[in-house]
Structures are given as C-alpha cells and as structure tokens.
Amino acid sequence: MPHCAPTYAEALSLCIVAGIGSNRSQDHPYHRAGTSALELLARRRLGMHAHFLTLREPQGVVGDGGEEDRTAFRMQHDGEVDVRASYCLLAPCFLLGLLGDEGGGGETEGTDDGAVGTDAGRAGRSPMASPAAIHHISACQTFEEGFGAEPNNEAHGGYTFCALGALPLLGAADAFDAGALAGWLARRQPG
Secondary structure, eight states: OOOOOHHHHHHHHHHHHHHHHEEEEETTHHHHHHHHHHHHHHHHOOOOOOOOHHHHHHHHHTTTTTTEEEEEEEESSOOOSSSSHHHHHHHHHTTOSOOOOTTTOOSOOOOOOOOSSOSOOOOOOOOOOOHHHHHHHHTTBOTSSSSSTTTTOOOOOHHHHHHHHHHHTTTEEEEOOHHHHHHHHHHOOOO
C-alpha cells in the first residue's frame, strides 16, 4: 500500500541524485545516475501528484461558496490524518513543480532544458496548495504554542518541524504565531 513517508524519502533521494549528477559532464561518475533519476522523476511526477490528490481529507465546515474550511492529508488510504502528511506530500510536489504559481510548474512533463520542477506555461495552483490546506496546518498550532499532529492536539517537536516545513512551501511562512512558537522552542532547550 503506498504510504507518503517512504514516497517522500524516495522523491527527495532521487532529487538529490539528479542534482548531483544530471548537470555534470558525461565523464563525471554520477552523470548517468543523475540523468536516470531525472528521467524517472519526469516520468512519475504527474502520477505521484494524482495519488497525492486522493489523500486529501476535508476538515471543518464548508463555506457558502462550497469551499472547504480546512484540508488535511492522509499518510495513506485509511491511514492517519496529521500534519506529517502535509509536509511529506508538499515537499516532493514543490521540488517537482507541482504546486503551481509559487511552487513551480503546472501540468507538463518538463521543459526543454530537462528541468523537472519548472514550467513556463503555468496552469495555476494545485488543489493541494489551497488556502484550506494552509488554514489546516496553521490550525495545528496549539495553546502550548508549538504544533500538534492535528488541531487541538499536544504540541510535539516532530509535528512542529513538519508544519514549519510545509507552510513556506505554500507561500504562507507567516501563517502562524512566530513569537509564540519561539517561546515554545526556547522552553524545549536543555538548560
């Protein structure tokens, strides 16, 4: 069963290999591996995006215009819904240019120069990068001032990392109370 944590690790590993080797001369020992990784990412990116879209989980109320108040993501079908999934899905989409406006390309397989994550003819924002996704991640900031797995959960360092990683990918680095979070982080330091 596909799970977004190993998919995240696989996509980021391939991006690293592609970055190391694909832009090197053909004599470079990593050129072939980098080119192969880049080609694999280009072939799989839209299928990965389509699968990620099936992991969206509406939360909260539906507004007057029919839009969701918050959108979370599942780690896998019938799996847990938490902020880890948001980060594990959004990071590969950002690197592969699948989020839209700020996050890179729309619905093409690549560009003339072989880059996977850019696209001159952008098709707009992906549904994954909706304001409802930003609202859900922001709602995970707890009364303790860190981030929990879901709204109203206990704050945790791992979930805080995921929330802080996901929000900038959506162009929403200011969508939380940074001052409060700084206090929570400071209180976690050994003294």
